[in-house]
Amino acid sequence: MKTDDLIRALAADREPAGPKPHVALALAGAAGLALSTFLFLWLVPLRPHLGEAMQSWPFMLKPVAMGILVMAAAGAVLRLARPGVPLGGALRLAAVVPAIIVAALVVELMQVPRAQWLVKLAGVHWYVCVFNMVLLSLPILAALLFGLRFGAPARPTLAGAGAGLLAGSLAASLYVAHCPDDSPIFVAAWFTLAILIATGIGAVSGRRLLRW
């Protein structure tokens, strides 16, 4: 088929082009988040005295850091969904989060005696925390990847990683309402690990699923 013929066929095709990528991503993301929220409430109890905890800075570190990460990752995913759109300031915003966590970690390490460091690191059950956060990220990640298929990510691996980062930070934000461990030592190690795992799963899936 010659190119002129192809163009004639393309122009004749008036089937609707599908939803805009940001609409698809918003709807899919909301559905995934709703699913993960139900899963979270079914899986683990809310932490007691949640309102009181919100008065303390080590606790508040978690929602604040995760909130910034969610915003940065969401911005990145929306931009990566369209060809020819630069990433912009999303990475710089995301970089604020490790900076905050490292600063909190330094303060914590200066205040807590060395003998307590490992205890803080282990928390109540660090492996359950990591496992649950990764688990809760999966419905969101699946939904975001589905939404991204309505876009045209020119960098599928990176777009998948962005979706993983967003899913991981949303899952971690949910899990904050249960997680009994507030020490920055714990957060720096296990929140980071869980979010990195979600990001990695996103990158690998994006590479396979987001080609167009």
Add this chain to the structure above:
Amino acid sequence: MKDREAQWAELMRAALAGDGAAYERCLREIAQALRPLVRRGLMRVGANPAETEDVVQDILIAVHLKRQTWDETRPIGPWIAGIARYKMVDAARRRGRRTNLPIEDFADILPAEGAPEAPSERELTRSLDLLPEGQRKVVRAIAIEGASIAAAAQALNMSEGAVRVALHRGLGALAKRHRDDA
């Protein structure tokens, strides 16, 4: 050169609002601008420049199927360049070559030098042969014989709705034809 991009943007906006003639013109002009760029890109990665038209067609199908991903508030040039670059890298990768296309080459997709380049002589009929019979007949009638939807429906004894769906699915299948063997 910016004028041309602005003109494409205008044509594409009209196309998205349902103007078929503007759409055809827009795609033709984009194809013409892409041709020399794609040929140069293929030569640079050591691929066969005879595949130029094939890759141009891949890009046009992607532009069509992904037209909802153009943000109308943004310039259209980088959007087309992003799609073109993705499909070029894809073509180079299919040939098992590691490639690192410098992005500057695609930053501005407008051809620098003069005369428009004619498509290569090679006819790409094989792409239609991969379609299931129903879709192939519909795409052939509309693309090659230049039939309207209504005329194709009558000739093939199908409803117009069925012709529209077969055309759309056929174009989708053409977009996927490389994906499975990659």
